[in-house]
Amino acid sequence: MNHDPDPGIPSGALQLIEVLQLAEANGHATEFEVAADASGHDCLWCPYCEVESSASSYERAWSLRLEGASDPADMLHVSALTCPNCATRGVFIAPFGPAASQRQASVLRALPKAQCAIPLSPD
């Protein structure tokens, strides 16, 4: 998966791209999604093994919050995770705060604490 930066993208979006490139460089190349199945569990879906697992069973290496370039309410949460079923590494991206869906917020709450600091120094 290549995320070549587009020179026409505004700086706010570029920030997310930079984080994703960094995640990919650290082996987190897949993107996990909130499971579509509304069974009441806070599950994430792994596109590699196509298995839904409870968010709390994922390993979280690090996480990061990005603020929107123009709107401070436009925050994004990025977590670097490892699938408990197939050990594929990837990221989970969700809006933070009021912009998050109920299921996204549940997954964010259920994820374990990050194991280490983010591999970059945000300023």
Ligand SMILES: [Zn+2]
């Ligand atoms: Zn998996």
